[in-house]
Amino acid sequence: MSLGKDFKRLKIGVSHPGRKNEVTNWVLGKFKPAETQLLEDLYKKIIAHKDKIFSLEIEKLQNLVN
Structure with missing residues (x-):
């Protein structure tokens, strides 16, 4: 099943x-353990920026969080 683009x-x-x-x-x-901590930190960033993830252009988002 394809969801499209x-x-x-x-x-x-x-x-x-x-x-x-x-x-x-x-x-x-x-x-x-260090990798688990990295993922936990990443999940927190994703949650904090979830609105931006779905509203900004990808280039702007990458510049914001990287």
């Missing part, structure tokens, strides 16, 4: 471990 989405990704054979464990493994 007329909606905004927010992607949160992970980096690459550097070796192809480690990708599965890297992506599906448990977060380290």
Whole structure:
């Protein structure tokens, strides 16, 4: 099912471990405590800026939060 392109989405990704054979464990493994804290901080920023996420142009939003 395709939702089309007329909606905004927010992607949160992970980096690459550097070796192809480690990708599965890297992506599906448990977060380290520092990574969990980073995500919690990110979620707080998302909530704080949710209105802007849906109302601003993406370039303006990126400049605001990065």
